[in-house]
Amino acid sequence: MRAQLRAPAVSAARRAAPFSTAVAKEFDIPKATIAKPPDYGQLNPPPRLMLGPGPSNAWPRVYTAMATPMVGHMDAHFIQLMEEAKELLRYTWQTKNMFTVPVSGTGSAAWEAAHANLTEYGDVTLCAVNGYFGERAVDMSSRYTNNVARIDRPWGEVFTLDELKEAFAKYKPQLFWIAHAETSTGARQPLEGVAELCRQYDCLLLADTVTSIGGVPLFIDDWGIDAAYAGGQKALGIPPGMAPLTFGERALDKMSRRKEPVKNWYLDMNMIRKYMVSDGSGAPRSYHHTAPISMLYAFREGLKVLSEEGLENSWRRHRTVGEYFWEGLAEIGLKPHVAHAHRLPTLTTVKIPEGVDGKKVVKHCLDNYNIEIAGGLGSLAGVVWRIGFMGYNSKKENVQLLLAAFKTALKEQGKLKM
Amino acid sequence: MRAQLRAPAVSAARRAAPFSTAVAKEFDIPKATIAKPPDYGQLNPPPRLMLGPGPSNAWPRVYTAMATPMVGHMDAHFIQLMEEAKELLRYTWQTKNMFTVPVSGTGSAAWEAAHANLTEYGDVTLCAVNGYFGERAVDMSSRYTNNVARIDRPWGEVFTLDELKEAFAKYKPQLFWIAHAETSTGARQPLEGVAELCRQYDCLLLADTVTSIGGVPLFIDDWGIDAAYAGGQKALGIPPGMAPLTFGERALDKMSRRKEPVKNWYLDMNMIRKYMVSDGSGAPRSYHHTAPISMLYAFREGLKVLSEEGLENSWRRHRTVGEYFWEGLAEIGLKPHVAHAHRLPTLTTVKIPEGVDGKKVVKHCLDNYNIEIAGGLGSLAGVVWRIGFMGYNSKKENVQLLLAAFKTALKEQGKLKM
Numbered sequence: 001m002r003a004q005l006r007a008p009a010v011s012a013a014r015r016a017a018p019f020s021t022a023v024a025k026e027f028d029i030p031k032a033t034i035a036k037p038p039d040y041g042q043l044n045p046p047p048r049l050m051l052g053p054g055p056s057n058a059w060p061r062v063y064t065a066m067a068t069p070m071v072g073h074m075d076a077h078f079i080q081l082m083e084e085a086k087e088l089l090r091y092t093w094q095t096k097n098m099f100t101v102p103v104s105g106t107g108s109a110a111w112e113a114a115h116a117n118l119t120e121y122g123d124v125t126l127c128a129v130n131g132y133f134g135e136r137a138v139d140m141s142s143r144y145t146n147n148v149a150r151i152d153r154p155w156g157e158v159f160t161l162d163e164l165k166e167a168f169a170k171y172k173p174q175l176f177w178i179a180h181a182e183t184s185t186g187a188r189q190p191l192e193g194v195a196e197l198c199r200q201y202d203c204l205l206l207a208d209t210v211t212s213i214g215g216v217p218l219f220i221d222d223w224g225i226d227a228a229y230a231g232g233q234k235a236l237g238i239p240p241g242m243a244p245l246t247f248g249e250r251a252l253d254k255m256s257r258r259k260e261p262v263k264n265w266y267l268d269m270n271m272i273r274k275y276m277v278s279d280g281s282g283a284p285r286s287y288h289h290t291a292p293i294s295m296l297y298a299f300r301e302g303l304k305v306l307s308e309e310g311l312e313n314s315w316r317r318h319r320t321v322g323e324y325f326w327e328g329l330a331e332i333g334l335k336p337h338v339a340h341a342h343r344l345p346t347l348t349t350v351k352i353p354e355g356v357d358g359k360k361v362v363k364h365c366l367d368n369y370n371i372e373i374a375g376g377l378g379s380l381a382g383v384v385w386r387i388g389f390m391g392y393n394s395k396k397e398n399v400q401l402l403l404a405a406f407k408t409a410l411k412e413q414g415k416l417k418m
Numbered sequence: 419m420r421a422q423l424r425a426p427a428v429s430a431a432r433r434a435a436p437f438s439t440a441v442a443k444e445f446d447i448p449k450a451t452i453a454k455p456p457d458y459g460q461l462n463p464p465p466r467l468m469l470g471p472g473p474s475n476a477w478p479r480v481y482t483a484m485a486t487p488m489v490g491h492m493d494a495h496f497i498q499l500m501e502e503a504k505e506l507l508r509y510t511w512q513t514k515n516m517f518t519v520p521v522s523g524t525g526s527a528a529w530e531a532a533h534a535n536l537t538e539y540g541d542v543t544l545c546a547v548n549g550y551f552g553e554r555a556v557d558m559s560s561r562y563t564n565n566v567a568r569i570d571r572p573w574g575e576v577f578t579l580d581e582l583k584e585a586f587a588k589y590k591p592q593l594f595w596i597a598h599a600e601t602s603t604g605a606r607q608p609l610e611g612v613a614e615l616c617r618q619y620d621c622l623l624l625a626d627t628v629t630s631i632g633g634v635p636l637f638i639d640d641w642g643i644d645a646a647y648a649g650g651q652k653a654l655g656i657p658p659g660m661a662p663l664t665f666g667e668r669a670l671d672k673m674s675r676r677k678e679p680v681k682n683w684y685l686d687m688n689m690i691r692k693y694m695v696s697d698g699s700g701a702p703r704s705y706h707h708t709a710p711i712s713m714l715y716a717f718r719e720g721l722k723v724l725s726e727e728g729l730e731n732s733w734r735r736h737r738t739v740g741e742y743f744w745e746g747l748a749e750i751g752l753k754p755h756v757a758h759a760h761r762l763p764t765l766t767t768v769k770i771p772e773g774v775d776g777k778k779v780v781k782h783c784l785d786n787y788n789i790e791i792a793g794g795l796g797s798l799a800g801v802v803w804r805i806g807f808m809g810y811n812s813k814k815e816n817v818q819l820l821l822a823a824f825k826t827a828l829k830e831q832g833k834l835k836m
Contacts, residue, residue, distance in 0.1 A: 026635060026737075029730065033640075037509040037725035040502045043715055048489045055488055055708060066712060067485035070473055070657055071466045072790045084458045091455040104659070105523045105684060108707040112684045140683040217444060222451075233708060239488055241522070241659050241710030264682055265558040266523060266530045287795070289526040290473060290651060292659030294484060295713070297461055307455035316445060372490045377705070 048366075049393070051402055052374035053183050053347055054211070055233035055240050056390040058302070062238055065301035066294050073291045081300055082276060082291070088303035089244050092213060092236075092311065093228065095220035100246040101276045102299050103267070104292050107210050107231030110243035112140055113267040114206050114227050117247075118254055119144045119175055121263075126173035126203075128164070131155045132184035132377040133208060137177040144263060149173060155380055156185045156349065158342045161193045168201050175204045180228075181212035184377045186349040186386065187338045188216065195224025204251055210234060213244065214306050215318040215346040215390055220246060227251045235318060235346050237391030238302035242295040245269075302391075319345045321394045325387070328403045332416065337384045346394075349376065349384040356415050358382060364409035371405055466784075467811070469820055470792035471601050471765055472629070473651035473658055474808045476720070480656055483719035484712050491709040499718055500694060500709070506721035507662050510631060510654075510729065511646065513638035518664040519694045520717050521685070522710050525628050525649030528661035530558055531685040532624050532645050535665075536672055537562045537593050539681075544591035544621075546582070549573045550602035550795040551626060555595045562681060567591065573798055574603045574767065576760045579611045586619050593622045598646075599630035602795045604767040604804065605756045606634065613642025622669055628652060631662065632724050633736040633764040633808055638664060645669045653736060653764050655809030656720035660713040663687075720809075737763045739812045743805070746821045750834065755802045764812075767794065767802040774833050776800060782827035789823055 050057050071078050082102075090100050103110040119125055125141040127134055130153035142148045149171040153159055159178070168176075176198055180189055191207070198205040204226040212218050215235030220228055226248045232238030247255070247269070255270060262268040266289065274286040306314055322345025326336060329350060337349035352358040358375055362385065365371040376384040389398055410416040468474050489496050500520075508518050521528040533555075537543055543559040545552055548571040560566045567589040571577055577596070586594075594616055598607055609625070616623040622644040630636050633653030638646055644666045650656030665673070665687070673688060680686040684707065692704040724732055740763025744754060747768060755767035770776040776793055780803065783789040794802040807816055828834040 029635070034730055035509060035512055037729070038502070038505045039725075040506070040718075040722060043483050043486055043499070043719060045486060045489045045495055045499075045715075047487065048493065050488070050490055052490060055490065055711060058488065058712075063485040063487070063712075065461050067481040068461055068463060069465065069481070070468070070476065071463045072468055072470060072473065073658070074792070075466065075790065077463055081461070081463075084456070087456045088458070091453060094453055096453075105527065106708050106710060109523065109527075109684045112682070136683075143679065143681050143683050217447070231708065239710065239712040240491070240708045241713050261561065263561050264530070265554075265561050266527045267684075290524050290649065290658045292524055292657065292710075292713070293473060294476075294481075294657040294716075295659050295710070297463075298712075300458075301461060304458060307457075311455070312445070312447065312452055319445070372493065374492070 046370055048370050048372050049398065049401070050372045051387055051389065051393060051398060052372050053386045053388050054231065054390065056237060056388060056393045058239050058298070059237040059305050059392045061305055062298050062301045066239065066298040068297055070293045073293055074285065074287060078293065078296070079285060082296060085296060085300040085303060088300065088307055091307055092303055093218065093220045093244070093246055094222065095246055095248070097220065097246045097248050099252060099269070099273065099277055101272065102242045102296060103245045104289060105243060106240045107229065107243045109267065110229035110245040111208070112264070113245055113269060114229055115141045115144050116264040116267050117262050117269045118204055118206065118227060118251055120258055120260060121145055123147060123174040124149060124171055125175045125177065126151070126167060126171050128159050128176070128178040129153070130157055130159065130185065130187060131179065131182035133179055133182055135378065141175070141177065155378070156187055156337045158187050158189045161197070164194060164197060168197055168203070172201055173203050175206055177206045177208070179208040180218065181209060181216065181344050181346070183211045183347060184380060185338060186344045186347040187342050188212065188344045191223050198226070199224070204254060211344060211347050214311070214314055215394070216344060217315050232299055232302060234388065235314070235390045235394070236302045236306060238298050241292055242299045318390070318394050321345070321389045321396060321399060322348065324396055325389060325399045328399055332403065332407060332410065334406070346390045347386060347388040349380065349386055351384055352382065353415065356410065356413055358385060360413065361385065361406070361409040364412060365405045368408065369401065369405040371402060464788055466788050466790050467816065467819070468790045469805055469807065469811060469816060470790050471804045471806050472649060472808065474655060474806060474811045476657050476716070477655040477723050477810045479723055480716045480719045484657065484716040486715055488711045491711055492703065492705060496711065496714070497703060500714060503714060503718040503721060506718065506725055509725055510721055511636065511638045511662070511664055512640065513664055513666070515638065515664045515666050517670055517687070517691065517695055519690065520660045520714060521663045522707060523661060524658045525647065525661045527685065528647035528663040529626070530682070531663055531687060532647055533559045533562050534682040534685050535680050535687045536622055536624065536645060536669055538676055538678060539563055541565060541592040542567060542589055543593045543595065544569070544585060544589050546577050546594070546596040547571070548575055548577065548603065548605060549597065549600035551597055551600055553796065559593070559595065573796070574605055574755045576605050576607045579615070582612060582615060586615055586621070590619055591621050593624060595624045595626070597626040598636065599627060599634065599762050599764070601629045601765060602798060603756060604762045604765045605760050606630065606762045609641050609643070616644070617642070622672060629762060629765050632729070632732055633812070634762060635733050650717060650720060652806065653732070653808045653812070654720045654724060656716050657713070660710055660717045736808070736812050739763070739807045739814060739817060740766065742814055743807060743817045746817055750821065750825060750828065752824070764808045765804060765806040767798065767804055769802055770800065771833060774828065774831055776803060778831065779803065779824070779827040782830060783823045786826065787819065787823045789820060
């Protein structure tokens with residue numbers, strides 16, 4: 001039916017219809033005035049195995065989904081896919097929060113959305129800084145309020161509940177930021193008792209779950225987390241470009257009590273809510289911005305892959321592979337930077353031994369194995385490597401390959417003690 | 419070589435290594451406490467022909483590029499692809515601006531980046547409002563300054579230089595926003611003399627080129643535009659998710675004179691500059707956020723497709739197809755909303771005739787032809803349809819198919835006068 005419609009007869013005269021005079025004038029551009037285009041080759045990236053802090057390689061199914069032809073961002077079919085993605089995300093985070101959405105940007109955009117929407121100028125934000133991303137939290141929240149307090153811990157350690165209690169008593173924050181998973185150190189923060197502490201001070205609990213979502217046990221509702229964000233490019237195996245965000249009732253209540261509009265248009269969740277979250281009335285969604293359609297396809301597919309494996313199985317897989325890696329490290333004389341009890345199975349910081357050129361090892365892995373790993377950030381630069389086995393990449397054969405690469409890299413420097 | 423490395427021998431004992439006691443405890447979760455995942459079907463979107471205001475269907479090559487396996491966002495290969503994308507974007511916009519970058523979000527993010535970086539609280543922003551997106555400019559800039567002035571014109575018309583002169587004399591703005599192409603009305607604003615006016619008042623000229631880039635003659639440098647943003651999902655044929663932004667010398671100078679940090683972390687171009695723009699020293703790029711790698715592949719490929727066609731050829735194609743569509747409209751008794759002299763060839767607003775149910779026509783096109791078109795926004799809701807032939811979709815057979823759809827839609831309502 002459609003094929004017949006697509007090629008109707010067109011008269012030769014009409015095909016040859018000339019521009020009007022005005023149009024002809026518009027196109028009367030001397031050739032010399034138009035700058036020439038550059039001439040680049042065909043897209044042909046090297047086949048990297050990405051075992052750094054993310055992005056990880058995406059699931060093959062996710063690439064296929066992403067390349068599926070688009071429908072419009074207001075199309076009923078797209079709205080349905082968005083609803084499915086949201087529900088899959090609720091499962092992944094173990095939350096019933098209605099406001100659980102993919103943000104149209106990378107993880108940092110979802111993160112900023114939390115600060116922008118949940119603070120008003122003058123509010124006290126307390127940031128628990130035990131890594132590079134804690135510093136970012138301080139910077140980001142300082143764009144939205146003049147009262148940013150911080151508590152610090154050496155990078156790679158975690159906070160005790162008593163330390164947090166002391167800080168709350170001192171600063172009486174309205175928003176508390178803490179990394180469940182510090183992507184710069186690979187430390188996992190226990191959150192027992194933190195939600196109760198926040199409630200005691202009428203404070204919102206905002207958790208960074210970028211490197212824990214899908215890879216580490218995490219229960220947004222059971223743990224009383226009021227707001228959280230994540231990235232898709234780590235344990236979820238989705239290319240970066242769309243990022244998970246969830247707000248619970250207490251967060252939504254804070255939003256509804258705002259005196260001033262959100263000081264950020266693109267991330268204004270009061271507006272995005274009208275597009276992404278049904279009010280239950282059956283009223284049509286309101287256009288805000290054009291959602292990244294292909295990214296939503298990828299996002300939904302990645303979450304679907306996880307749901308088919310089962311959340312608990314994914315957690316176990318990441319843990320098994322993490323332990324397997326740590327055992328392998330010990331065998332070649334390398335040590336993780338974070339204590340075992342607080343170590344993320346998704347991402348490990350490994351101490352660069354005395355006398356080893358860390359950058360040379362990174363280069364060796366890339367040049368000889370097409371493996372990407374990363375160095376440390378901030379005060380851990382030159383001190384650790386960051387190595388992740390996340391999502392699609394979390395499998396024992398990748399551990400074996402990386403260990404093989406480390407062996408030849410250390411041998412090259414004459415540093416392998418075995 | 420690699421295949422040999424990937425499957426080394428692993429002892430059976432090691433494979434079966436149990437969790438430590440602590441880990442076993444962590445995974446001692448009663449099955450009932452983990453909420454079940456939903457069970458959705460395979461991704462299977464309907465084959466839409468998107469002839470609304472965007473997104474348009476992407477070039478097939480762009481989908482293929484997007485699904486190419488990723489490399490890391492700090493990988494030298496990725497930095498090279500980013501440089502190529504930037505250079506292709508310079509060609510597309512006909513600018514030599516060093517600061518010409520893809521923003522990690524959709525068009526609205528690139529737009530907000532301009533306001534966030536180029537205004538400080540207290541600055542006067544003047545917005546030329548002749549459509550829905552003019553209203554958005556007022557809203558967006560009000561997030562960053564308390565002095566937002568506006569001049570208005572009926573939606574579908576354009577401003578004269580004298581009107582702008584009068585407004586400048588009255589408000590003395592530091593930033594002037596104007597839509598080169600108003601995506602809600604399909605009007606094309608002539609910009610002759612506007613840059614000179616801006617310079618006279620030491621004001622930056624910020625142009626919305628979302629629906630003109632690649633489809634309509636546009637010369638950022640020759641026309642003296644200080645800052646511009648666009649979308650990829652219209653005449654460039656790229657899925658939404660990464661958006662063009664350019665700042666000229668005067669805009670960069672304003673940024674460097676800021677007294678306060680940019681009130682937006684994700685879009686802080688002082689930081690993004692260190693990642694995306696080389697300072698020429700050969701120093702390594704600084705990490706800011708994880709760029710949407712797959713979107714950058716798509717972005718580069720879409721611009722490459724355009725560069726291979728040639729900018730002028732693309733402009734001519736859009737114009738030819740636009741004129742062809744307007745002639746066809748006349749044949750079935752329909753009229754564009756915008757006067758011919760100021761009509762965008764990329765996007766046409768078509769008047770809904772007296773007595774015709776506009777929504778029914780939209781539904782008819784979707785249900786019977788899988789064609790997406792859109793209604794009007796704001797004060798043009800119920801007054802016009804918005805129809806675009808952009809990028810990959812700008813071809814005569816699509817015009818013919820849409821006209822066929824309109825004929826049967828109008829016949830269905832007993833409104834076709836032929």
